[in-house]
Amino acid sequence: MTIKDILEDFSRKEELHRQKMQEDEAKTRQKIERRIQDISQCFEAVILPAVYSVENDLQQAGYWYKITIGQFSAPESLESGVREVIFHFYPERTQNPVYTQKALDSAYKASIGATGDYRKLTFSIFFPRRLPPVIEKEEINRAVSDINQPVVDAFLEKFIKGAIDVYQSDRVLL
Secondary structure (H helix, E strand, O other): OHHHHHHHHHHHHHHHHHHHHHHHHHHHHHHHHHHHHHHHHHHHHHHHHHHHHHHHOOOOEHHEEEEEEEEEOOOOOOOOOOEEEEEEEEEOOOOOOOOOHHHHHEEEEEEEEEOOOOOOOEEEEEEEOOOOOOOEEEEEEEEHHHHOHHHHHHHHHHHHHHHHHHHHHHHOOO
């Protein structure tokens, strides 16, 4: 085998390797785009209607809350879609809610968001407590295919009930 044959063989193998890497990259990109679409569809069909239902109930009762919806920054081939919902709630009635950072920090927070690999959604609850000053956190991950209306309703119910329980236990009697 001559040097020329060795170099040509090496070039051919390098070209094949480069093509395989490009094909693998394209397949991975398609998988991720499909996962992102599945997540967005789950948010739009299951999660957001449940959140809006709770929002409506809180609004009618006059309670302080704030909902923030995060979206994917869409590459050229994707439309933008929902990737997370953050729900701040504080069980006090208010006519003119103030959404300062201090108010948001002391509010109870629930979030539903995509994991880094877009395979699952993370359901998190954060309860800042005054006495003693700590933040209780509960977090579970669920596959997108496992998320349905009863799962989301149970999570939101647990969040609202938990917030009320923490709020009542943090009260100081004078």
